[in-house]
Amino acid sequence: MNEADFIAALRDLPLHPGARGLQDDCAVLTIGGETLVITHDMMAEGTHFRPDADMADVAWKLVASNISDLAAKGAEPVGVLLGHMLGRDDARFLVGLHEALAAFGAPLLGGDTVAAQGARSFGLTAIGRATHQPVPSRSGARPGDSIYLTGPVGRAMLGFAGDAEHLTAFNRPQPRLAEGQALAPHVSAMMDVSDGLLLDSWRMGQASGVTFALETDAIPVADPSRLADCIRWGDDYELLFTAAPAVRLPVAAYRIGTVIERADAPLTLGDEPLTDPASLGYQHG
Amino acid sequence: MNEADFIAALRDLPLHPGARGLQDDCAVLTIGGETLVITHDMMAEGTHFRPDADMADVAWKLVASNISDLAAKGAEPVGVLLGHMLGRDDARFLVGLHEALAAFGAPLLGGDTVAAQGARSFGLTAIGRATHQPVPSRSGARPGDSIYLTGPVGRAMLGFAGDAEHLTAFNRPQPRLAEGQALAPHVSAMMDVSDGLLLDSWRMGQASGVTFALETDAIPVADPSRLADCIRWGDDYELLFTAAPAVRLPVAAYRIGTVIERADAPLTLGDEPLTDPASLGYQHG
Structure with missing residues (x-):
């Protein structure tokens, strides 16, 4: 199953209204009068970064790519959860992670650390607070714009x-x-x-x-x-x-x-x- | 770096107050008068599931293990974000995912799908709403209990x-x-x-x-x-x-x-x- 087929099949599952039909880069969740913007992006060795990449850069980009999705929704970062697969140069990973969290004002909320074999992958969930509503989407462009x-x-x-x-x-x-x-x-x-x-x-x-x-x-x-x-x-x-x-x-x-x-x-x-x-x-x- | 060392080093990064010092199973985030409980757990092939496992069971367990962390905080599920690495039997994965989301009342909010080589890993972020405050922690046991x-x-x-x-x-x-x-x-x-x-x-x-x-x-x-x-x-x-x-x-x-x-x-x-x-x-x- 390729990515497009898989995502199409996901749309047949029970979706939260804030999932925006899985058509957008973020979910939008209204809680107690506030609106959260939530995204999850992964990076995999060989696909998103080279096996010899500086792991500090990988960590930075993992955070930056998720924070960028918040930026596109006009959200300010609240925090992130990290899914980390242990491996080489974890100390460098931590350096880049620290720099990114500090740079974007996105403190760590939690996550998971696993030991595993094979190519490494990382996941990050970024949570932001909408600064404007409605939260911009991909689908609002109108003729004449x-x-x-x-x-x-x-x-x-x-x-x-x-x-x-x-x-x-x-x-x-x-x-x-x-x-x-x-x-x-x-x-x-x-x-x-x-x-x-x-x-x-x-x-x-x-x-x-x-x-x-x-x-x-x-x-x-x-x-x-x-x-x-x-x-x-x-x-x-x-x-x-x-x-x-x-x-x-x-x-x-x-x-x-x-x-x-x-x-x-x-x-x-x-x-x-x-x-x-x-x-x-x-x-x- | 082993898991304990890595998590110890994470505690030196900028932490959100809701991270509970990374000592608990979930983050606790108060937003607009409501309290969210958020967790992220991964599963990796070879470590958390056998290479020949039924992928429907893997998907179910991925959801169940995260929802269990919400259960331990007395939270009711709001939704989940999936980090999915494409591979064999994705149709079976979707079957188990569908069954789990329906069983636990946890609709899909979003996530990411990647193509990558090597052993597969999956991540899930589960978001719940606290039904009682303070949200139970690991650290509240007292002599005599x-x-x-x-x-x-x-x-x-x-x-x-x-x-x-x-x-x-x-x-x-x-x-x-x-x-x-x-x-x-x-x-x-x-x-x-x-x-x-x-x-x-x-x-x-x-x-x-x-x-x-x-x-x-x-x-x-x-x-x-x-x-x-x-x-x-x-x-x-x-x-x-x-x-x-x-x-x-x-x-x-x-x-x-x-x-x-x-x-x-x-x-x-x-x-x-x-x-x-x-x-x-x-x-x-």
């Missing part, structure tokens, strides 16, 4: 390839917590582009029942000579969002296209409709 | 060995949700005995700064001829709790000993002080 991106994509790709200027973008990504909270009251939809700009734009168009018409020349990329790669690679943590054109944004952002009525595909790049998500990016599972 | 167990231990051990009568206890354990909620207002401390009666009694004595004086003959076991094994094996999900002797319990339970002032060890069995937790049970990480 402008499409924005908070910063250039492709930096993590260049860092992965060893480009010194972009190593930090790959190893120590910065979730856009402040930007997400500032933007939440103004956006019609928001998510991070951790799986690549094209794939995540496709998903947001699909979830919203519209077409995202991206303007190639308007997309900020870290290396214009590798534009096609930059907009397909993942591991960037910029925010992709939509807002009515009249909205005055509280943070700087690049306008990269327009939401239109649903056409043949949920995404067009220039004049080209992009129908097949498998060709669009970094579906690492 | 009676020590109780909700049912016999050793059933999972016999089921693991193939005993037909106890297969269900091993493959489809039943968290004591109703008992936990009924008991929460009456207990001074409570936890499940999923790591074995002796080890978990030792931990509760240690956390409470007291000695648990267990009476060997009073402990209900599934097979009296294998008493020593029954009280050391894990995977039973009975509740271990303490209460003042005058308390009239709302559910049937076995009185298995008395809490006394801290002696040489946090646990005595008959007259024997047990100082070394490594000898007591199922520390599978």
Whole structure:
């Protein structure tokens, strides 16, 4: 069973209303008048990090990738639970974990530690508090909205390839917590582009029942000579969002296209409709 | 770094007050006047389940082991997040997951699905709502309290060995949700005995700064001829709790000993002080 089939099957299980049909990056749970935003992301050796990676970077990215999902909902971190598989360089893992928890104001709530054989995997559950309601989703983009991106994509790709200027973008990504909270009251939809700009734009168009018409020349990329790669690679943590054109944004952002009525595909790049998500990016599972 | 060292190091990280110093089985999070109880447990192939296990049983146990931690806090399930590594028999996994979510009233809130190589591991985060405050901990047992167990231990051990009568206890354990909620207002401390009666009694004595004086003959076991094994094996999900002797319990339970002032060890069995937790049970990480 592949990932898409598995997730489709999960949708037939008893779902909490706050699961948003498993269509979003986070669950939204209203408790005692407050709204919590909750996400769980895993990282597996060989799939999400190289076997020789600095485990401090792995820990940082595990936290950052989850906190980025909170950022895209305009939430402020409350705390995290760690699922840790023991192995090499656990002391380094702890260093990176400490740095990330401190940097993002996300103290440890609990978790589990296991000894196991084989490739390692880690899980993190991040819990945040919504600063604005309704909590932004993937599905709120409306025809006429402008499409924005908070910063250039492709930096993590260049860092992965060893480009010194972009190593930090790959190893120590910065979730856009402040930007997400500032933007939440103004956006019609928001998510991070951790799986690549094209794939995540496709998903947001699909979830919203519209077409995202991206303007190639308007997309900020870290290396214009590798534009096609930059907009397909993942591991960037910029925010992709939509807002009515009249909205005055509280943070700087690049306008990269327009939401239109649903056409043949949920995404067009220039004049080209992009129908097949498998060709669009970094579906690492 | 072994599990104990790793967890000790985690205690030096920024901890949420609700983490209870990472000394308990759950985090306790007060939000908007409500109190949530949150836990995250993992299961890894080779450590927690056999490579040829029915994946429906694995999914059930993954949910049950987390829900049991909620039960020990007197919490009612709100929902769960699943961290799933794709692999063989995912359709069976989904069957067991569905059955467990329905049985425990714990709908799916979200999670993550990854493709990875090697031995599989799964994580589950369970979120519950406290039905009584203060939420029972491991650390509240006081000298003079009676020590109780909700049912016999050793059933999972016999089921693991193939005993037909106890297969269900091993493959489809039943968290004591109703008992936990009924008991929460009456207990001074409570936890499940999923790591074995002796080890978990030792931990509760240690956390409470007291000695648990267990009476060997009073402990209900599934097979009296294998008493020593029954009280050391894990995977039973009975509740271990303490209460003042005058308390009239709302559910049937076995009185298995008395809490006394801290002696040489946090646990005595008959007259024997047990100082070394490594000898007591199922520390599978």
